[in-house]
Amino acid sequence: MFMISKLNEKGSIIIAIALAFVAIILLPIVFMQIFSISKPLFQVIIAFVIMGYVRNVGIEGIPFWTLSAILIYFLAWKYVEIASSFYVLMLLMGLGFTSSLIWGSVFFTGLLKNRKMMKQG
Amino acid sequence: MDLTLLIGLGEFFGDFVFIIKIFAFIAILGFVNRYIQNKLIKIIMVVFMGYFILIANWAVFGTMFVIYTLLGVGVAGIMTDFFFAGQNIIGEGAQEHEMARQKAAEEMERKRMFEDAPPVSNSAGLHRRPPIPPPFIRR
Numbered sequence: 001m002f003m004i005s006k007l008n009e010k011g012s013i014i015i016a017i018a019l020a021f022v023a024i025i026l027l028p029i030v031f032m033q034i035f036s037i038s039k040p041l042f043q044v045i046i047a048f049v050i051m052g053y054v055r056n057v058g059i060e061g062i063p064f065w066t067l068s069a070i071l072i073y074f075l076a077w078k079y080v081e082i083a084s085s086f087y088v089l090m091l092l093m094g095l096g097f098t099s100s101l102i103w104g105s106v107f108f109t110g111l112l113k114n115r116k117m118m119k120q121g
Numbered sequence: 122m123d124l125t126l127l128i129g130l131g132e133f134f135g136d137f138v139f140i141i142k143i144f145a146f147i148a149i150l151g152f153v154n155r156y157i158q159n160k161l162i163k164i165i166m167v168v169f170m171g172y173f174i175l176i177a178n179w180a181v182f183g184t185m186f187v188i189y190t191l192l193g194v195g196v197a198g199i200m201t202d203f204f205f206a207g208q209n210i211i212g213e214g215a216q217e218h219e220m221a222r223q224k225a226a227e228e229m230e231r232k233r234m235f236e237d238a239p240p241v242s243n244s245a246g247l248h249r250r251p252p253i254p255p256p257f258i259r260r
Binding site: 013014017053054057058059063067070071074075078079090093094096098099102103105106 | 136139140143144146147148150151154155194195196198199202203206207
């Protein structure tokens with residue numbers, strides 16, 4: 001019984017972590033819905049990131065423009081919402097914020113549980 | 122309705138497979154650019170590797186490329202944090218569970234000893250079982 005309650009607690013932590021990640025993933029999409037200027041802003045950022053990536057690999061000339069154009073069409077135009085979500089997630093991963101997300105979720109789940117136990121007496 | 126959804130999903134996955142193939146092609150071009158100087162050998166290698174990776178064995182190399190990219194992005198760090206976050210709770214629970222299990226086993230052993238013990242007679246000549254030893258006495 002004790003083990004089951006602990007497993008339930010782990011389940012609630014997993015849900016909290018998943019919710020935190022979903023919130024981060026949905027953040028650019030919500031921004032695009034609220035502020036209309038953010039969509040072209042994300043498109044420009046993604047286009048420059050793609051061009052920088054292709055240039056960084058060492059491709060120049062016609063292959064550079066062709067591959068960049070294909071990727072920009074798909075990622076900055078057709079699936080801009082998914083690409084911007086992935087870009088924000090990658091940015092936060094690069095800054096090491098995902099650790100804060102996970103451990104913050106664990107901390108706040110414990111805090112909520114303590115508050116619930118205090119209310120129950 | 123279902124067919125439309127299916128076609129939409131098919132288009133979506135098709136597009137993403139194409140995008141991953143483009144990224145893999147860029148990786149091949151980068152690899153060849155970095156290690157080969159001769160232009161003719163460069164073109165031959167790009168054609169050969171492009172055919173071998175992107176067309177002939179895409180199921181194998183595509184999976185490997187996606188895993189490699191995810192690891193490069195830093196998914197392993199997230200997984201490490203995630204497993205550490207879960208381990209704290211499960212570790213404590215397992216420890217307490219093990220203690221409770223040991224306690225129950227000791228209790229059962231104590232009862233079994235009492236049942237197996239021969240009856241003793243008291244001063245009145247009545248047969249009775251010996252008293253159950255208290256839990257803190259260990260064999």
